[in-house]
Amino acid sequence: MVPSVRDFYDGLAADYHLIYPDWDASMAHQAEALDAVVRARLGAGSHRVLDCSCGIGTQAIGLAAVGDQVIGSDLSPAAVARAATEAATRGIALPVTAADMRALPFRASAFDVVVCADNSLPHLLTQDDVHAALAGMRRVLRDDGLLVLSVRNYDEVRATRPASAAPQVSTTPEGRVVTFQLWHWHEDRERYDLEHFQLVPDGGGWEVRVRRTTYWALTRRQLTDAVLEAGFTDAGWHEPESSGFFQPVLTARRGRP
Known part of the structure; x- marks a missing residue:
């Protein structure tokens, strides 16, 4: 039986920060790197961001701290509850909801950016599930909005x-x-x-x-093909050496009708 992803992250939520030598420093560094990727493609200013695999808030809290309007969602209720608590402790507004990335409960075209970071998409084990998640991310993006994915160097x-x-x-x-x-x-x-x-x-x-x-373990080719098949355009990879983010990052645009 395949272990439950929700059970995994519900169980890890209280201890997730222990993965990092300094969680707050990691939040700040990752937000700086991702914000630079977004600004290079959408311009300066505050953006409406959905972090659809927010976990305990590592990327979402950091992006909200630099001025973006962030909503966090995650399959794990325990993780999003902690994300909201951690954000509030730092004086940061972070609305959150427990949701499966294959069925995002947001209106169409609601966001400028959708972030799915920290190797979250590869929890989906079939092409149909990957396509459902990517199609949903595209649906909630505005025309020409930006998808930002990060995965291990598979x-x-x-x-x-x-x-x-x-x-x-x-x-x-x-x-x-x-x-x-x-x-x-x-x-x-x-x-x-x-x-x-x-x-x-x-x-x-x-x-x-x-x-x-x-x-x-999705390769760059597999993930790029999946993103394009879901209707995105202008897909490109950004290596840690250039982006400053700790994993390879894939960006793609929703495109205009």
Whole structure:
């Protein structure tokens, strides 16, 4: 049975910030990079942004902090609840709703920008589901609006099919937290089950927290083709070296009728 994506992120919501050595610094840095990508294509000023995979708010809070009008949605009710709380704690307005990206509950042409960052789209495991999500993102964008996706560098990953990802370490008042992943590849050599481990200080030892989910390792060609098939135009990739964002970013335009 494929693990539930909602269960994965509901379970991770309280601990998600521990992935980062400094979550607030990461929010600010990622927002600066994404804002630059948006402004280069739509111009300066405040934009109406939907972050349709907002999680606990890593990108959404940062973009709202730099002046965009952001709404956050995510499959996980626990994650969006935390996003709203974290935004309010920082004095930032961030309306949120729990919603599946394949069925976005927003009116047509409501946004200038739709963001789907941090490797969220690859949780969808079939072409039909990917197309449904992208078609919905296109529907809620205004004419000539901008789609902004980020995913792992799956071209590189598919070449080597690693069994794990490098550990990440953050520091809390109770001590260091270690986060790492094990990857179990399917027979199709495109999809993999992920075991997400966090070692959290517990007295003189460790508490081990494990969550599981599944990804489709979409290459640039697969994702570009899917975006174009969904009716977008002007699709292009931006590497971390040029964008400053930590993952490859794909942008595309809704296009005019």
